Amino acid sequence: MTVVTPVRESSSRLPRAFWALWVCQLVNRLGSFVQPFLVLYLTQGRGLSAGTAGAVAAAVGAGSVVSQLVGGWLSDRVGRRRTMLVGFFGTAAALILLGSARSMELIWVAAFTVGLMGDLFRPAVQATVADLLQPGERVRAYGLLFWAINLGFSVSTVSAGVLANIGFGLLFWINAGTSVVAALVIWSMVPETRPVVEQASRRPLLPVALRDTTFLLMILLQIGYATIYFQGYSTLPLAMSGDGLPNSTYGLVIALNGLVIVVVQPFVSRYLTKLDRPKLLATSMLIVGLGFGVGAVVSTWWGYALSVVVWTVGEIGFAAVIGAVFADLAPVDLRGGYLGLAGSMSFGLGSVIGPIVGTNSLEHLGATTTWLACGVLGVVLFAGQLALAPALHARAAGTASAEAAT
Structure with missing residues (x-):
């Protein structure tokens, strides 16, 4: 197999193309108005029942799970740049369709398409960063992208509430507009970075990935992490309500997550x-688990606020390094597919498993047991990630050697 990789920057200054991706992420998140307010739009603007609106929102989530798989495959087959352009332009079109749809059939189709297009760019962005930068620079780069995402989202959640009072339709059009702007940034400032692979030697993704024991164990650990993490957006508001705290208090407490980041x-x-990297990843998952575990001994707003601050510190460490760890695991010719599969399987499945397990545990076992289980799971993930560290170090060294030789 012959792989030709692009020339990467080796100085401490990150390249112009990376900062274009940073701006792209920021702009995209600044306009992410629709998804947080989708259920309200469907119930108040379209007169749907809460159950139907929730099912439509789930259709967006189902599209997102498929999206990263497709995005990773496309970024390896047709290129990172083209995949990002299709994703952003496609998201704009899907949002406009969803905002104007009247029939339930069209609403379902548009909702799934929003999810499908909306996450198409993620593995392509991660793969582009790995293509552009040396392994030692990737942690910093992924951390900066994580910061841009949270900065944009923090602003959008506040401004979306104001815009929703003017009219839900405005949310769809502005969200679509920011997707177009993000696409134009990619179009004008980000080159294609996909390594050139001879067609005859191109390998299929799944047969390689399914034989990669280290990669599969990493995904299993990340599913556990995501199961804990998504308690913050499913079980936590219910637990706070059960302690007699108003919904507005949950909004303020969870806002600390973005603020701290x-x-x-x-x-x-x-x-x-x-x-x-593996030790930072293990420690970060432990901190997230213990942060949620704090919920077992608190019942006041400031106690829950402390819990959010603790697990957010862990999230910062996790988000900074996880992309770099999976990039180290990925074969150069399958980098986009590996990153797409990792995102889809870990956070995709975790976003489904976490809310189901957490809310049922809260209902049948109680808040104390649920939060203690999060803490215990954090300890288990910590031990598992440390046990996997030697294999991750070996793979990182092998990937760095292979990239240096091309």
Whole structure:
């Protein structure tokens, strides 16, 4: 198999194309108005029942799971740049269709298409960063992208509430507009970085990935992490309500997640690049588990706020390094597919498993048991990730050697 990789920057300054991706992520998140308000739009603007609106929102989620698989495959087959352009332009069209749809059939189709197009760019962006940068620079780069996402989302959640009062239709059009702007940034500033692979030597993704034991174990650990993480958006509001706290308090408490990330991330990103990646990943998952475990002994707003701050610190470490770890695992010719499969299987499945397991545990076992289980799972993930560290180090060294030789 012959693989020709692009020339990558090796200085401490990140390349112009990376900052274009950073701007793209920020703009895209600044306009992410529709999904947080989709259920309200469907119930208030379209008169659907809460159950039907929730099912439509689930259709968006189903599209997102498929999206990363498709996006990873496309980024390896047709190119990173083309995949991102299709994703952003396609998202704009799907949002406009969803905002104007009247029949339930069209609403279902448009909702699934929004999910399908909306996450198409993610593995392509991650693969482009890995193509552009040396392995030692990737932690910093992925951390900066994570910060841009949270900065944009923090602003959008506030402004979306104001815009929704003017009219839900405005949310769809502005969200679509920011997707177009993101596409234009890619079009004008991001080159194609996909390594050139001889067609005769191109390998199929799944047969390679399914034989990759280290990769599969990593996905299993990340499903566990995502199961804990999504308690913050499913079980936590129910637990706080059960303690007699109003819904507005949950909104303020969960807003600390974005605030802490925006404030802390820029100051720790360079420090995180110096740490051992598997150990940082293990420690971060432990902190997230213990942060949720704090919920077992609190019942006040400030107690829950402390819990959110603790698990957000863990999230910062996790988000900074996870992309780099999976990039180290990925064969160069299957990088996009590996990253897409990792995102779809870990967070895709975790976003389904977490809310189901957490809410049922809360209902049948109680809040204390549910939060203690999160803490215990965090300890298990910590031990599992440390046990996998030697294999991850070996793969990272092998990937770096292979990239240096091309």
